Amino acid sequence: MLNNQILYIYLTFAFCVIYTDAATPSNFTYVCDPARYAQLGLDVKSLPFCDKKLSYQVRARDLVRQMTLYEKVRQLGNRAYRVPRLGIPEYQWWSEALHGLSNVGPGTFFDNSVPHATSYPTPILTTASFNESLWNTIGKAVSTEARALFNLGHAGLTFWSPTINVARDPRWGRIIETAGEDPFVVGTYAANYVRGLHDVDGTENNKYKDLNSRPLKVSACCKHFAAYDVDNWKGIERYSFDARVTEQDLIETFNRPFQMCVQNGDVSSVMCSYNHVNGIPACANHKLLKETVRQDWDLHGYIVADCDSVEVMIKDHKWLNVDNETAVSYTLQAGLDLDCGVYYTDNVENAVKHGKVGEGDVDQSLRYLYVVLMRLGIFDGQPQYNSLGINDVCTSAHIELAGEAAREGIVLLKNDNRVLPLATKRNETLAVVGPHANASIAMIGNYAFATYNKVSPCRYSTPLNGFSSYGSVNYAVGCSDVKCANGNLIGAAVEAAKTADATIIVAGIDLSIEAENLDRLDILLPGNQTDLINQVADAAKGPVVLVIMSAGGVDISFAKSNPKIHAILWAGYPGAEGGQAIADVVFGKYNPGGRLPLTWYQADYVDKIPLTSIYTKFNYTLKAAPSELSTKLSKFQHCRELPYKNGTIKPSCPAILIDDMRCHHKFTFDIEVKNVGNRDGDEVVLIYSQPPLGILGTHIKQLIKFQRISVTARTSKLVHFAINICQGLGIVDSNGNAVLPSGSHTIIVGDHQIVHPI
Secondary structure, three states, rough: OOOOEEEEEEEEEEEOOOOOOOHHHOOOOOOHHHHHHHHHOOOHHHOHOOOOOOOOOHHHHHHOOOOOOHHHHHOOOEEEEEEEEOEOEEEEEOOOOOOOOOOOOOOOOOOOOOOOEEOOOOOOOHHOOOOOHHHHHHHHHHHHHHHHHHHHOOOOOOEEHHHHOOOOOOOHHHHOOOOOOOHHHHHHHHHHHHHHHOOOOHHHHOOOOOOOOEEEOOEEOEEOOOOOOEEEEEEEEEEOOEEEHHHHHHHHHHHHHHHHHHOOOOOOEEEEEEEEEEEEHHHHHHHHEEEEHHHOOOOOOOEEOOOOHHHHHHHHOOHOOOOHHHHHHHHHOOOOOEEOOOHHHHHHHHHHHOOOOOOHHHHHHHHHHHHHHHHHHOOOHHHHHHOHHHOOOOOOOHHHHHHHHHHOOOOOEEEEEHHHOOOOOOEEEEEEEEEEEEEHHHOOOOOOOOOOOOEEEOOOHHHHHHHOOEEEEEEEEEOOOOOOOOOOOHHHHHHHHHOOOOEEEEEEEOOOOOOOEEEOOOOOOOHHHHHHHHHHHHHHOOOOEEEOOOOOOOHHHHHHHHOOOEEEEEEOOOOOOOHHHHHHOOOOOOOOOOOOOOOOEEEOOOOOOOOOOOOOOOOEEOOOOOOOOOEEOOOOOOOOOEEEOOOOOOOOEEEEEEHHHOOEEEEEEEEEEOOOOOOOOOEEEEEEEEEEOOOOOOOHHHHHHHEEEOOOOOEEEEEEEEEEHHHHHHHEOOOOOOOEOEEEEEEEEEOOOEEEOO
């Protein structure tokens, strides 16, 4: 093509780590402590891997070189065994920190000396806040408690969280763990939460030329890569499922959050999933692991298998009908560094001896692993965290943060005649009814505190507790559990509602309905819950507020259309402080500003439930914005073809490859957000881009930026946006190439409050 061609873009605004060593874990300092080696009869100066003048990568290389093959392979499982002659202690890689520390996984444990940790709302509700700083702050709080437990010998420093799979269907049981359905939102959540977990004060801005030397507070892991969104649905299980996805869908939907987690969050680990992707097990997929994650995205860390994935590949997938040694050779060469399980430790040694995989592949994986441990200070220590202990767990600040996260995430779905917030003087007696009216364990969801152990969050604030702080409560459960198999208890709930000034029904689902290994067959409320809700609403003397606890959406169209149900709130699984948070929202102590991170459908998946306003109203005004952007192409750049609908006027240069661009250009604009109501409130400003009309096979619109702001009543606030043109206006073509199309793009602000071209 000629090098004087210009690409024109027009924008339109339309608005675990546990060590077992000669010393007890609580006495463990760090590997390269000279006194520790003296006790072991070794001189630390003779060990190159303890030489602080060398880079972590060189030190890890030297450590691996000193190991025998047998010693090496015993480091490749989640339980990494001791190497006594080198003074290397045992290490447990597997801990969890999805929304607070958890006793799931062997790397973290609780007992009488450490019985609690702070439990935050599950990610699906925290995401509904659309508050990046909140996500980051929660990560910081969780990592502080992790460091405290590490010092107490109760936790490691490697946590296999967060879950960042895109939720494509409301029936998926693991939506509770995710950040919703939008790849950009999921990736933004991941990057912020990971940074909160990872960042050591003063190292946040990537000032390190070699990011493999950047210290870590704790190590996070983004999982489960890739194209994973089914667990157990009508006989289809994740262990044998083959996700057949186009290259375009893989890149723009499934891979995007992981790319953002690696590149924006600088995560130190990625976990591959059980399923196949287009016929190849994710954990044996060279293109996904070694080429994409390791090379293209430049991961600074290790790749780990979901637990027993290698065994699943052999026994469930029966992929290529390979034996154990061949299977581990394929996964190692594909880029899988660590096995959660025993297949690596049991089979890699013979695979090397029989020539199926090189010892150099083992060495490379170990170098990735040991660099992460060195960045965590496990070899040299991180003195700034030495003082953390039991007094830094379950602090009042962390408990308040858990409550704030719940309040910010709660979404108002209906508010007829502005019945909310309830006034305390007019609503002194309350009927609080429903299967979740006194919920506790249900509020913390999964990957929190498994019930086989007596440990628990710092405290529980149930809905019953919360509403009792606002009035005199008459409590009736209505159903014995969320499955509500019969209506024997409905009568008592009806009687409570007949005399109360206001009635709050707390209903929904729990882990018996949606969970890991348990997808839903429908999106209806279980059993007799609908009858309970309707009968209570019919009998109620005063206003009726319905609160739904769930992760995936449920069909509540009956309640939306019932004039006797005046308000509806979605509270997700709001964490241990959730009950007080719900009550604070209902009585107006907090003005809800959450937005649904998932589309809610009716049972036939046709009509979605719209978002309604919060307790106040906001107006948007577009301030100065560009109307045209142009990019002059160099002789090394070439125009790319795109498919168009018949009748569309095709540009002379339809698109250019984003990889061929420097992508330094940004377009900027300001939005004035005015609170025209009488209450202070938070507003989430959502910015979407819409590609030029007529392009086939691309998205209708995509979310490209968001910001949560607080605006006092009858005032306005100016919000500035600066958006990279490639990230904001790019699309993915049918071949999986990221391209920037020319033509008239449209920027949409909110629910079409502003629509304007650039």
